[in-house]
Amino acid sequence: MQMKISLVILSTLLFSLPPLAQGEEPVVFGVMDIDFPPYQYIVNGTQAGPDADIISEVFRRLDEYNLTYKLRPVKRVALEIKNGNIDITAVFKTPEREKFALFTHTPIHWSIYKIAVMKGNEFAFNRIEDLYGKRLGMMMGNKISLEFDRAVESGKIDLLRVPSFTKTLLLLKNQRVKAIVGSATITHHLASKLGMADWLVMLPHPIRPPKAFRFMISKNSTLVDPQHLRNRLEDTLAQMLKDGTFDKIYANHGLTFERNARSEQP
Numbered sequence: 001m002q003m004k005i006s007l008v009i010l011s012t013l014l015f016s017l018p019p020l021a022q023g024e025e026p027v028v029f030g031v032m033d034i035d036f037p038p039y040q041y042i043v044n045g046t047q048a049g050p051d052a053d054i055i056s057e058v059f060r061r062l063d064e065y066n067l068t069y070k071l072r073p074v075k076r077v078a079l080e081i082k083n084g085n086i087d088i089t090a091v092f093k094t095p096e097r098e099k100f101a102l103f104t105h106t107p108i109h110w111s112i113y114k115i116a117v118m119k120g121n122e123f124a125f126n127r128i129e130d131l132y133g134k135r136l137g138m139m140m141g142n143k144i145s146l147e148f149d150r151a152v153e154s155g156k157i158d159l160l161r162v163p164s165f166t167k168t169l170l171l172l173k174n175q176r177v178k179a180i181v182g183s184a185t186i187t188h189h190l191a192s193k194l195g196m197a198d199w200l201v202m203l204p205h206p207i208r209p210p211k212a213f214r215f216m217i218s219k220n221s222t223l224v225d226p227q228h229l230r231n232r233l234e235d236t237l238a239q240m241l242k243d244g245t246f247d248k249i250y251a252n253h254g255l256t257f258e259r260n261a262r263s264e265q266p
Contacts, residue, residue, distance in 0.1 A: 024066035025224060029055065030077035030086035031069050038189040038255055039109060039213075045071055051090065051213075053249045054108050054240070061236050065229070084220030088229070091216050100219050102230040106237035107212035110260045113144065114184045115203040116191075118172060121179075125203045132156045137171035137180040139164055144181065144208050165190055172200075181207055185258050192254065210260040 031047045034040070040049045047055075047069065059067040070086060080086040082100045092111075093103045115125055115136075124130060128147050135158040138144075151157045160177055162168055168180040169190055180187070184202055191197045215233050217226050240246055250257040 025064060027059070027065045027067050027223065027229065028085075028087045029067055029069050030080060030089040031071045032074045032077050032089070033071050034074060038185065038253060042071070047071075050249050050253050050255060051108055053252070054246065055090070057240065057245060057249070058233060058236050061240075062232055064232075081216060081218045082220070084218050084222060086218065087221040087223055087226075088215060088217045090213055092211055093214055093216070097216060102217045102219060102226055104215040104230060104234045104237060106234060106241060107214045108237075109185070109213050110258050111211040111213060112184045112258045112260065113142075113182060113207050114187075114205075115179045115181055115207055116172065116184075116187050117179045117201050117203065118175075119199045119201050122201055122203065123179075125207075126205050128157075128207075131179075134158065134178045135160065135176075137162060137168040137177040139168055139182060142182065148207070166194070169194060169196055169200075179203075185255060189255060210258075212260075 031042075032040075033042060035042055038049060039051045040047060042048070055067075059065060070080075072080065072086075077086060077089050078091075078097075081089055090108050091097065097103075115131075117123070128145070128151055132151065133156070137160050140161045140163055148157070152159045160171060162171060165182050165186050168177075168182055169187070171177045172180050173196060184206075187200070187202070188197070191200045215230075215237075217223075217230050217233075219226060223229055246257045
């Protein structure tokens, strides 16, 4: 009788052990089939760039999981995350996505929009009113804030929209605008490629609150415990941020990891 009880207890313990004790659990990562330099490139059907290196390093440290990739169009990734055919991807968090997915707090990268000017033309910027009376350049389709849009519509800010980040830099170089608005990381990257980095200055204050590009884990995933994966990812990302891994990866790509104070919070 005592042996039977012991076997029941042993069986219960074995089935309750987390995935780490039971071997590597497969995790399918949905890679969006788009180039988004400098964060991501698709090279021969494979993800490359700092985002790819960060994802690879995170799962290298999580030896209880075995990561594989599926390259899909953007809309297909979102659909397969929602129905659970893909376990994880990286996107911006929205209220709609939170209905069917879990998100890490610490992001893969921050989308931080700032104002860039030519060296010697710096000005104080802390609020939208500081841009009144100035002509700015910005890529079509980019959104800043309702306050910014109203200032443009009322004529308080003269905004020239162009089709690409590269063209915003050319506006600045040709002195057609006082300043340009865009992603700090993308602007730095393109300025370096165009040989403009030495005369470009980024004003320190962001023009809008930074947006976090995060891991998104499907709630409908076939993973044993999606919340456990989310927690393990968060712990690992926080450690990588603390030990300088993010900075090293970005430096390997000739980039600077843009930090945000909120990324340091638990």
